[in-house]
Amino acid sequence: DTGVSQDPRHKITKRGQNVTFRCDPISEHNRLYWYRQTLGQGPEFLTYFQNEAQLEKSRLLSDRFSAERPKGSFSTLEIQRTEQGDSAMYLCASSLSSGRAGSEQYFGPGTRLTVT
Amino acid sequence: EDKVVQSPLSLVVHEGDTVTLNCSYEVTNFRSLLWYKQEKKAPTFLFMLTSSGIEKKSGRLSSILDKKELFSILNITATQTGDSAVYLCAPRDLQGGSEKLVFGKGTKLTVNP
Numbered sequence: 001d002t003g004v005s006q007d008p009r010h011k012i013t014k015r016g017q018n019v020t021f022r023c024d025p026i027s028e029h030n031r032l033y034w035y036r037q038t039l040g041q042g043p044e045f046l047t048y049f050q051n052e053a054q055l056e057k058s059r060l061l062s063d064r065f066s067a068e069r070p071k072g073s074f075s076t077l078e079i080q081r082t083e084q085g086d087s088a089m090y091l092c093a094s095s096l097s098s099g100r101a102g103s104e105q106y107f108g109p110g111t112r113l114t115v116t
Numbered sequence: 117e118d119k120v121v122q123s124p125l126s127l128v129v130h131e132g133d134t135v136t137l138n139c140s141y142e143v144t145n146f147r148s149l150l151w152y153k154q155e156k157k158a159p160t161f162l163f164m165l166t167s168s169g170i171e172k173k174s175g176r177l178s179s180i181l182d183k184k185e186l187f188s189i190l191n192i193t194a195t196q197t198g199d200s201a202v203y204l205c206a207p208r209d210l211q212g213g214s215e216k217l218v219f220g221k222g223t224k225l226t227v228n229p
Contacts, residue, residue: 033216042120042204042219043159056214091158104150105217107158
């Protein structure tokens, strides 16, 4: 399978614990995005990498959230001191820089986080 | 602030019906608009629209963009139960340089046999 993969698929954690998610994009894609989706809503943008550089962060991304893409390949998203409001599906997407209109973003299966 | 409104939010039809899903948008620096289908998993890509008035087609699905009036529609003809899903509209916003997608809440389509 050469699509976007994410690990773990499900994570249950207690409030106050730290969690880390991993995303492996499509291998030749240089752009990587993290989105968050809650029930009944569309995905909301969190942050964006071009190669290893984190170029944009949403104001939704509090200082408890940090993301890295150290070698321009896989990415990690860490949430420190989790809160119940962090419960959501965390989606990763990747794309290839392509022309003025951009190119389609391909999504991974997501990591569903439940904070108890 | 970017805004995407999809209508209807929910739609129930019978197999064989034709449906039209609507998407109106306001984004700061628009470049293109994407449609995705989401079943109980990640969104899967359907179409990317960049120019007004040019219809994109894939089988029973088609979509068109109106950049002057800031809306797009997705048509599905001869619906099947496998079309049951949430359909998401996402204009691409270039502000900030990320080309991030701004999603609406989606239209939940249920196709009954």
